[in-house]
Amino acid sequence: MVNGPWQTALAQLDHVSEIMMLPDSVHQLLRNFDRILTVSVPILMDNGSLRVFNGFRVQHNASRGPYKGGVRYHPELTLEDLQALAMEMTWKCSLVGVPFGGAKGGIICNPKTLSKAELERLTRRYTYAIMPIIGIEKDIPAPDINTNEQIMAWMMDTYSINNGYCTPGIVTGKPLNIGGSLGRKDAAGLGITFVIENVIKNMKMELKGLTVAIQGYGNVGSTVGKFLYESGCRIIAVSSSKGSVYNPKGLDHHALIRYYKENGSFEHFPYAESITNETLLELPCDVLIPAAMGNQITKKNAGKIKAKILVEGANGPTTPEADHILAERKIPVIPDILANAGGVIVSYFEWVQDVQCFFWCEKEINTRLKNLLNQAYEEVLHVSHERGFTLRTAAMILAIKKVADAISVRGIYP
Known part of the structure; x- marks a missing residue:
């Protein structure tokens, strides 16, 4: 049994390194x-x-x-x-x-x-x-x-x-007037939205009317909720650290945000039923987005997940044991290193703009973001289909290979 995010990270690296037959020297470097x-x-x-x-x-x-x-x-x-x-x-x-x-x-x-x-x-x-x-x-x-x-x-x-x-350029995520980038605030949530659009298209499902449950309606979760709500999706449940609300007919994103700003929680939100955060994860829906903390989907609840697709908005929300159960149940998991990469992509864009002292419009930033995520998704999907791996394993193989290749070509100094 794997406990904690660090043990999970090592278990994932070890598993993929074995599949790739990574040289032990490179494997040990990456473990440290x-x-x-x-x-x-x-x-x-x-x-x-x-x-x-x-x-x-x-x-x-x-x-x-x-x-x-x-x-x-x-x-x-x-x-x-x-x-x-x-x-x-x-x-x-x-x-x-x-x-x-x-x-x-x-x-x-x-x-x-x-x-x-x-x-x-x-x-x-x-x-x-x-x-x-x-x-x-x-x-x-x-x-x-x-x-x-x-x-x-x-x-x-x-x-x-x-x-x-x-x-x-020493930091990213700064205010606009001291070198911050347009599009940075929404980048993680918009990136998750782009990835969901790709997944839905591949599974021949329609975005309009898609039922979505979001655990963690904070900066990332609420941004995803906003974009999906405006695209015609039905947000049926959201949560904060103080509890969750649920309405199978759908929740109004703008009403949720207003209520949270006024009350500091979703407790007693008038247009929904109060449920626990654990219950939210087990609701029947098309897309489940855990966007709160890590280790939320475990071997204890993975067998109860009723979502058709799980998209990791948070870092490390699914344990390796849960991954195995979800794979057996044929519930695709869009891994965090792909799903929530929008933030670091636009952080990179901000760094580039600071270094160049030349700034881009928001449309250009969002277009570049979408292109990079679309390309990464297609590469992951190709490896997954070609070799019969889960999307997480395929993503890890692609990611680790690029780093291993860079280590190999650079060599060890002295």
């Missing part, structure tokens, strides 16, 4: 990390006391280009979580043709208990602590759970001041 930095982040609190937080930056593999990955602030953050996410970023960038390697970072903290001033001091001190290993051509951080445009602005400013000149 180029660098793991642990830092102390001391800050003065508003009451004058000193508090020390623990922070990390994990860099997995840079064979294909600079490291890329988000920064998350969470009270239950662990180094193993970051290792799994950094490794997954390597595969994600490789699969969709973005010339980056994988990284991830974060601070063990609860940002909801910090004032804005404390959050700024925390961010700036963390940025200063990891400065030796980040840079436009080294490692480019981005937002993740509990971080946002403002956090990225503080990171960019701290790096720029210490560097002696404005360096907008």
Whole structure:
């Protein structure tokens, strides 16, 4: 039995490496990390006391280009979580043709208990602590759970001041007026929508009237919901951390967003039945999108999934045991490294624009995003059909092969 995201990441790598007959030397390199930095982040609190937080930056593999990955602030953050996410970023960038390697970072903290001033001091001190290993051509951080445009602005400013000149390309996911990119906010959700359109077309289903359940109606989940709702899909269930709501006749996306802004949850939403987040996963629907946290679909509930298609909006929501059960039940799983790659693709576009000091219109960005995802989906589908693998295994084979080839052609120094 595999427990936790890091064990899942290793199990997936080991499984695919065996299928590929990957040389043991390359396999061992991919199982390990180029660098793991642990830092102390001391800050003065508003009451004058000193508090020390623990922070990390994990860099997995840079064979294909600079490291890329988000920064998350969470009270239950662990180094193993970051290792799994950094490794997954390597595969994600490789699969969709973005010339980056994988990284991830974060601070063990609860940002909801910090004032804005404390959050700024925390961010700036963390940025200063990891400065030796980040840079436009080294490692480019981005937002993740509990971080946002403002956090990225503080990171960019701290790096720029210490560097002696404005360096907008050091982070992505910034505000537009300091080098951010059009289309970045919606990128992950729009990318998932593009992938769903491809899947539906391949399965000869119609987008209009498609029933969809979304676990985690946050930044990513609600964006997917918006695009699918506007395309004529029927959103039958959504959830937040405080519970889920369900209406088989469909939920109004705009009413949901208004209600959540006013109440902070979907509890007592007047046009739906309240259900548990666990129940949402087992509802009959055409498409199930787990877009919350990892390890949501397990061997305990995989046999109860009634969706026709599962699209991973979150990172690592399906355990290997659940994958096996879903494959036996012939429920296709669109893996996270393909489904939610829109964010890193447009982050790459933002980095390119910053480096060139030349910015694109939103239509061009969305067109480029769609082209890359369409191409990646077709490649994954081809390998899956040709070799009889699940979509996840096919995606992992393609991703790992590109990284392994880069390692082989570059060689080992010295």
